[in-house]
Amino acid sequence: MSQLELRSIRKTYSGVAEETLKGIDIDIASGEFIILVGPSGCGKSTLMNTIAGLETITDGSIVLDGKDISTMEPKDRDIAMVFQSYALYPTMSVRENIAFGLKIRGKPKEEIAQEVARVADLLQISHLLDKKPSRLSGGQQQRVAMGRALARRPRIYLFDEPLSNLDAKLRVEMRTEIKKLHQRLKTTIVYVTHDQIEAMTLADRIAVLKDGELQQLGTPKEVYNTPANLFVAGFMGSPAMSFVPVTVEQGEHGLQAEVRGNDGGTIKLPVPDYLADRVGREVILGIRPEHITQPQDQKDDQDLVTKGQFTIEVTEPTGPDVIALIQLNDTNVHCRIDPEHPVTWGETAELMFDMKKVVFFDPETEKRIAA
C-alpha cells in the first residue's frame, strides 16, 4: 500500500537526439490501479523501467511514500515487476522461482515456505510447485510470474504488458483474474499495455502517452467520453471514433452542422450550444459508433437527436451488434446497429444520430473544445 509520485520525469538515451520522456507528471494514490497506454515507441515501457530502477532518469524525481528513490538501485526500491516474457528462471522449479527473491533477502526458511504456500494458494498453482517453467502452459507461466511478484509483498507492482503473449481467450480470463486480485489485495499497480480494451477494463485511471508526452490522465470514463485531443479520442475505443470535418451554422432551432452522405443527400445535425462562438468556422466532429444507431422511438423527441437516410457501404456483424460503415463528408464513419434491425450493404437505411455525447475538436490545436 504505497503512494507513488512521478515528478516531471525526463529521459534521454545517450546518442539519441530526441527525448524519450518529455517531463511526465503522474501522482498515483495508494491502492490505485494505473494503466500506462499508448502506441509502441511512446515511452510507456521506458517510464516503467525508470520506476523499477532498471533505467536511470535524466531529470525529475520518483517519490515513493514521500521518499525520493530516483537514484536507488532496483533491489532497494522494494518494487516487483511482471514481465511480458514472464522471465521465469528456467533452471529453477516454480517453488524456487517464487522463493528466490525471499531467499536473496535472507528470510527464514519457515517464513519462505509459508509465503510460497500463501501465494500458490492465491493463484491456484499449488499443484505446479515442483515443476520447471518449461513444463507449464503460457497461462500457468503467467500465474507463476505473478506469484513471484506477490511473494515479496512489495510496495508497488509493475506489470509490463503481462497478457500480450497469451491467446485471446486466456487473455480475457487472466484480465478478470488480475482485476479480482487487485480488488482483494488493494495493492498499488502500474500496468503497461498497448491494448486499449485492457486499459478500459482494468484501470482506476488511465495515462495515455504519445511520443514521450502525457496526453491525458483520467478515469476510463473520462478518457472515453471526454478525450483531451484527437490522439486520445482515436486511440481509445473499438471500433475507433470517427472524425468528420463540419462547419458550425446558426439554424432555426439552434446550432447545426451539415453533413453529406455518399449519395449526395444532406442532413443537418444539431450541435450543442457551447459551439456558439464557432459559427461559420470548421470544427472536427468526433462521433463514436454507438452515437449512430437504428431509429429508437423513445429518443424521438429528445434534444440533439435527429434522423437521416444513408447508404450502408459495409456491414460487419459482431454478434451483439452490427457495425455498419457509412460516409459523412467523404469520411468513413462507423455506426452500431441492433442486429434485430436489418440493414443491408448497398441499400439505404434510416439512422438516428444522438449528438448528446459527441465531442468536437479544434482543427488547429487538435484539442477538444470544452463544453
Next chain:
Amino acid sequence: MTDVVRTGIRPSRVAIYGVLLLAALVYLIPLFIMLVTSFKTPMDIRTGNLMALPTDWTIIGWTKAWSEACTGVDCGGIRGYFWNSFKMTVPAVLISTLLGAFNGYVLSKWKFKGSNLFFGMLLFGCFVPFQVVLLPMAATLGQLGLANTTTGLVLVHVIYGVAFTTLFFRNYYVAIPDALIKAARLDGAGFFTIFFRILLPMSTPIFMVSLIWQFTQIWNDFLFGVVFASGDSQPITVALNNLVNTSTGVKEYNVDMAAAMIAALPTLVVYIVAGKYFIRGLTAGSVKG
C-alpha cells in the same frame, strides 16, 4: 509433390552412401593401422603386411611405451609426461572456461561504454598465430619466474584460450533474454548472484563446448609445450615426439604407435563423454528457436 510411395533402393541413395562409406574408410585406415601395429611384436611388423592383423596379440608395445621407452636420455616411458599433460590441461581448461563465462556475462549483460570494441579486440586473440607470441611470451614468463614450469604453461594456455571461451559464452548469453536479468535484479540479486545462481546453471551446453574445445587445443598443443617447458615438465605431445625420434638400434613401431594411442586417448574420451552436448551447444548459440 508426389503421392507415389517409393519402394526399393534408389540409385542416388546408393551413390551417397557409397561416397560416405569411402570417406569413413579413408579416415579410419590410419587409426586401424596404428591400433593393429601397437599390438604386434617387432618381428611381426618387419615381416608382415601393414594392414594384417597381428599373428600374436601382445601388449608389450603398450607397457613399454607407458613405463620403459626412452624419450631422449630418460628411459621411464611416457607415464610421467602423461600426468604432466593432465596437470597442465585440467587447470588451464577450467580457468579459461570460467574466465570466458565471466567475460561473456559482462560483455552481453552488463555492457559498458566501449564494451563492443573491447569484445572485437578480444576476438583478435582468436586469429593471432602461436608463433607470433613465442618470444614476447618467453620473456614474460622469464620475468614472472615461471619459465620451464607447468604453471607457466597453464598461464599461456589460459591467456590464449580466453579469446575463444569468451566468444563462446558471450554469443550464448546474448540469446538469453535481458528480462531474466532484470527480474533477478528486482528480486534483489546482485552482479555475482545473478551470474552464479541464474546464468551459470543455464550454461551446461556451452560449458561442454568450451570444455571440449579447450581440452583438445591444450592437450594437443605441441609448440608451447616444446618452447616453454623442458625436462620434467614437458607435456605428452613433446614426449611423444622425443620418443619417436630417439633411436636406439631398431625402430620399435609398436611402441611408437602405442604411445601415440595413449597420447590421443584423453581427447577421444572427452569427445565420447561430452560429444552430444557439443553439437547442441554449437547450434544453441547461433540458431534461435
